[in-house]
Every structure is written in C-alpha cells, then in structure tokens.
Amino acid sequence: MTVNGRTHVIVHEARVSLLDLLREQMALPGTKKGCNEGACGACTVLLDGARINACMTLAAACDGRAIVTVEGLASADGTLDAVQRAFIAEDAFQCGYCTPGQIVSAVACIREGHAGSATEIAEWMSGNLCRCAAYPQIVAAVERAAAELGAAGRAVHPSGAVQPATVLSVRAG
Amino acid sequence: MRNFTYGHAASIGDAVSAAAGGAALAAGTTELLNWMRLGIAHPERVVDVSRLPELDGIRAEGGRLVIGALATLGAVGAHALVRERAPVLAEACLRAASPQLRNRATLGGNVLQRTRCPYFRAEAPVPERMPWACNKRVAGSGCSALEGGWDRAALFGWTDACVATQPSDPAVALSALGAEAEIQGPRGVRRIAMNAFHLTQEEAARTAPTSNTAAFGVETQLRSDEIILRYHVPADAASRRSAYLKVRERESYEYAMVSAAACLDATDGRIRQLRLALGSVAQKPMRLTEAEARLRDAPLSEATIRAAIVAALGAARPLPGQAWKTKLVENAAVRAVLTAGGIA
Numbered sequence: 001m002t003v004n005g006r007t008h009v010i011v012h013e014a015r016v017s018l019l020d021l022l023r024e025q026m027a028l029p030g031t032k033k034g035c036n037e038g039a040c041g042a043c044t045v046l047l048d049g050a051r052i053n054a055c056m057t058l059a060a061a062c063d064g065r066a067i068v069t070v071e072g073l074a075s076a077d078g079t080l081d082a083v084q085r086a087f088i089a090e091d092a093f094q095c096g097y098c099t100p101g102q103i104v105s106a107v108a109c110i111r112e113g114h115a116g117s118a119t120e121i122a123e124w125m126s127g128n129l130c131r132c133a134a135y136p137q138i139v140a141a142v143e144r145a146a147a148e149l150g151a152a153g154r155a156v157h158p159s160g161a162v163q164p165a166t167v168l169s170v171r172a173g
Numbered sequence: 174m175r176n177f178t179y180g181h182a183a184s185i186g187d188a189v190s191a192a193a194g195g196a197a198l199a200a201g202t203t204e205l206l207n208w209m210r211l212g213i214a215h216p217e218r219v220v221d222v223s224r225l226p227e228l229d230g231i232r233a234e235g236g237r238l239v240i241g242a243l244a245t246l247g248a249v250g251a252h253a254l255v256r257e258r259a260p261v262l263a264e265a266c267l268r269a270a271s272p273q274l275r276n277r278a279t280l281g282g283n284v285l286q287r288t289r290c291p292y293f294r295a296e297a298p299v300p301e302r303m304p305w306a307c308n309k310r311v312a313g314s315g316c317s318a319l320e321g322g323w324d325r326a327a328l329f330g331w332t333d334a335c336v337a338t339q340p341s342d343p344a345v346a347l348s349a350l351g352a353e354a355e356i357q358g359p360r361g362v363r364r365i366a367m368n369a370f371h372l373t374q375e376e377a378a379r380t381a382p383t384s385n386t387a388a389f390g391v392e393t394q395l396r397s398d399e400i401i402l403r404y405h406v407p408a409d410a411a412s413r414r415s416a417y418l419k420v421r422e423r424e425s426y427e428y429a430m431v432s433a434a435a436c437l438d439a440t441d442g443r444i445r446q447l448r449l450a451l452g453s454v455a456q457k458p459m460r461l462t463e464a465e466a467r468l469r470d471a472p473l474s475e476a477t478i479r480a481a482i483v484a485a486l487g488a489a490r491p492l493p494g495q496a497w498k499t500k501l502v503e504n505a506a507v508r509a510v511l512t513a514g515g516i517a
Binding site for chain 2: 036038041060124126
C-alpha cells in the first residue's frame with residue numbers, strides 16, 4: 001500500500017486493522033486510537049481520497065491502495081496544510097487527542113463540498129467526537145479553511161459523489 | 174480478536190463456495206469487525222468480495238434503479254439518479270452512521286447488520302462469560318431486554334425469547350420502495366422482496382420449527398451460502414416522491430428511535446398510491462399494507478392519513494413503560510407521508 005506518498009510492502013497478521021498497522025508497525029502515531037469501534041473518528045484517514053475509520057478497516061483490505069494520514073498533510077518542508085493552520089488560528093482543540101482525526105476529516109469535508117455553513121459542517125463533521133466540546137472552535141476552523149481554499153478546495157464528481165482518485169497533496173516519497 | 178485467514182474472492186462463484194464452506198464474506202467490514210471484537214462471530218476464514226466488479230455500480234435500467242451490493246451508503250446518498258428517482262433511499266443512507274462509515278459501509282452489508290440491543294452487543298469473548306441473558310448470544314439463556322427497559326425494543330412480531338429490532342435505515346427505505354434483492358447461492362440466482370427479506374421473531378420461529386433455539390439466529394431469508402448481488406428498485410411515481418423521517422435522541426450520528434419511509438403518488442389532493450414502512454419497531458421494516466390499501470384514492474389530508482395509520486398500529490404490543498413509542502411511530506408515519514406529499 002501507499003502511505004503518505006510512499007509505497008510499502010508489509011507482512012502482518014490478517015486481523016490487524018489499518019489503525020494498528022499505522023500506529024504500531026509504521027511509526028505513524030498521529031492517527032489516534034479512541035473507541036476502536038467506529039464511534040469517535042479519532043482514527044480518521046483518507047483511503048483513495050475518501051475519509052474512513054482506520055479502526056474499522058482491515059489493513060489487508062488496503063492492499064494496493066493509497067492512504068493519507070495526518071502526518072501526510074503538511075508539505076515536505078514542514079509547511080502546514082490550510083486546515084492545520086486554521087485549527088491553530090481558531091484554537092480548535094483542548095486535549096488534542098481527537099484533533100488529528102478532526103483535521104483529516106475536515107480536509108475531506110471541505111473537498112466534498114460539505115462546508116457551506118456552520119450547520120452543514122456540524123452535520124458532516126459529526127463522525128468526529130470531541131469530548132472537550134471544542135465544537136464552536138472546530139466549526140470556525142473548518143469555515144476558515146474552507147474560505148481560504150475556496151472553490152479550488154473542492155473536488156466533487158458531477159454525480160455529486162466524491163471523486164475517489166482525487167487525493168490531496170501528499171508529501172513527496 | 175481471534176486470528177483468521179484472509180483472501181479475496183476471484184468471482185461470485187468463489188464467494189458462494191467460500192460462504193458455503195463457512196467463510197465470512199466481507200466488504201466494508203464496518204459491522205463484521207465489531208462482531209469479531211465483541212465475540213459475536215469467530216470466522217476462521219474471511220473472504221473479501223469488495224473487488225468483484227459485478228457487484229458494483231448504480232444505474233437505471235428499464236424504469237428501475239439497479240444498485241450493486243458494493244455501492245457504499247455515501248455513494249448511494251450522493252448519486253444523482255437515486256436522489257432524483259428514489260429520494261427516500263438517498264435520505265436514509267445519508268442519515269445512517271457518519272461520513273467515514275458511509276464511505277466504507279455497503280448497501281449489501283448494511284441490511285445484514287444486527288440489532289443494537291445492548292444485551293446482544295455486550296463484549297464477551299466466550300459465550301460462557303456472557304454477563305447476562307441473551308438468546309441471540311447463548312440460545313436458551315433468556316432475554317434480558319424483556320425487562321431491561323431497552324427503549325428500542327420491538328412493538329411488533331416479538332416473542333418472549335427476543336424483542337430485538339433491526340436498526341438499518343436503508344432497509345426501511347428499500348421496503349417502502351418495493352425493492353427486491355437479487356441473490357446468488359449454489360442453486361442459482363433468486364430474488365427476495367425487501368418487504369419479506371427480514372423476519373420478525375415470530376416469523377423466524379415458524380421458519381425454523383425443528384428447534385426453538387435455532388430461531389434466534391435466523392433474522393433474514395438470506396441463507397448462509399448466499400450473497401446479495403444487487404438491488405432492483407422501482408423508480409415509479411411514488412418512488413420519485415418519497416421521504417424518510419428518522420427520529421433519534423440526537424440530531425446526527427445516532428440510530429433511530431423510530432423511522433418512517435413513505436413513497437407517495439398523489440394528484441389533485443388524492444392519494445393514488447402509498448407505500449409506507451416503519452423502522453426500529455420490529456426485527457424487520459414493517460410495511461403498513463392495510464393502511465396503504467385503505468388510503469388508496471383517499472384525500473391527502475392529515476386526518477385521513479392519521480386514522481388509517483392509527484388503525485394499522487392497533488396490533489402494536491409495547492413493553493411495559495413503552496406505550497409512548499406507539500404514539501411516536503404514529504406521528505413519524507403521519508409526518509413522513511405529509512412530507513412526501515409536500516404538505517409538512
């Protein structure tokens with residue numbers, strides 16, 4: 001599989017989730033393990049450009065596919081992604097545990113064209129729980145990033161479906 | 174989670190053979206992984222069917238929509254054809270789970286999800302350590318939910334052995350649409366109406382009369398060696414004018430307390446055809462066929478619709494303390510019809 005632009009060949013047990021593979025075998029601890037049952041969204045990553053719960057996905061199912069984690073959002077020179085900068089600018093985290101999943105989810109939310117209003121953002125970010133309740137700041141951060149990215153930040157298929165082949169910029173491998 | 178072997182099916186026939194041999198078929202795994210972690214399922218073989226092109230795609234065909242079993246809830250919800258010709262299904266898909274889960278969960282797998290009853294979903298690695306009674310987990314152990322105040326318990330078709338409800342949103346829409354599932358097994362291809370796909374506890378007990386306990390594991394007409402290939406969805410006038418109403422404890426990312434799907438063909442203030450299904454009130458989506466028949470050619474008015482729905486709900490058997498749920502279903506059903514009719 002390709003992770004953050006680099007191709008890897010990995011040997012692992014069949015029962016290993018994508019989440020455990022990223023954290024424990026690939027030294028990518030940015031993707032957080034929260035509920036491990038698809039409820040909290042702390043493990044959100046992009047699979048072929050679409051946001052998914054890494055905890056509910058077998059690593060084996062990702063053979064030949066492209067993964068982007070929170071570590072893959074910044075440029076090679078360390079320049080943060082617009083969504084990352086917006087989260088800092090709006091102080092959109094307290095304990096920070098859910099933040100990587102929130103940021104990855106927000107990247108997808110904006111690209112899907114679901115960041116048109118605070119209400120729409122709340123609905124389409126509902127797969128990410130923040131137990132500190134930093135929701136007002138998170139919504140503000142998504143609004144700020146969406147405004148900055150503008151129309152260029154969205155890549156929506158004519159049918160309304162997200163174009164799976166559209167992957168955000170990944171760090172050079 | 175116990176370990177297992179994992180492989181990809183090379184063909185539908187491959188998948189059917191694997192299922193017949195006891196393998197678990199997997200696509201999105203958003204439900205299967207939970208079963209394995211909770212100790213509900215322990216497959217020794219998992220066969221991934223998610224790369225079979227025959228199971229994919231959404232298209233119009235002869236006045237119907239044909240939706241592959243691998244279509245994700247997100248894709249179905251966003252698809253222009255579905256939104257135009259069967260909006261109730263798009264709405265039901267987009268009100269299910271979260272965007273992340275909808276990107277993985279497939280329409281084929283979704284209808285096979287099992288009850289969210291907390292007594293069933295208790296984490297118990299081995300059955301002997303089940304901390305309370307649940308006939309679905311340990312046959313013959315009893316049903317804690319009967320006296321456990323589970324507010325999503327069934328109103329219809331339950332037995333003293335189980336009061337579980339089926340939680341799928343899309344299944345309710347598919348029932349109201351009059352959709353059929355096309356299924357392949359070792360004996361060939363067959364179709365099952367989604368109205369009849371799931372079984373209530375009473376129906377399951379009749380289906381498996383040889384062993385009273387066997388009924389707890391029988392929740393659908395799908396056999397263990399069969400796979401859902403695709404759905405055939407009528408895109409008639411009623412389907413085009415349809416609505417899904419989901420009542421839940423919080424606004425988003427929650428299972429339904431009750432839900433209602435209505436497909437309505439009405440002109441000049443009169444109902445030509447109505448198809449109405451309720452969710453989270455039984456172990457299956459409940460089509461209100463009596464009310465549907467009674468409302469044919471009736472005026473499209475709240476009083477008329479409510480009277481027919483109240484009559485249809487007369488068979489409800491709420492558990493102690495849950496009479497409110499019958500009223501909630503009544504109101505949800507009325508509002509779904511009025512919403513489909515554009516007057517709510």
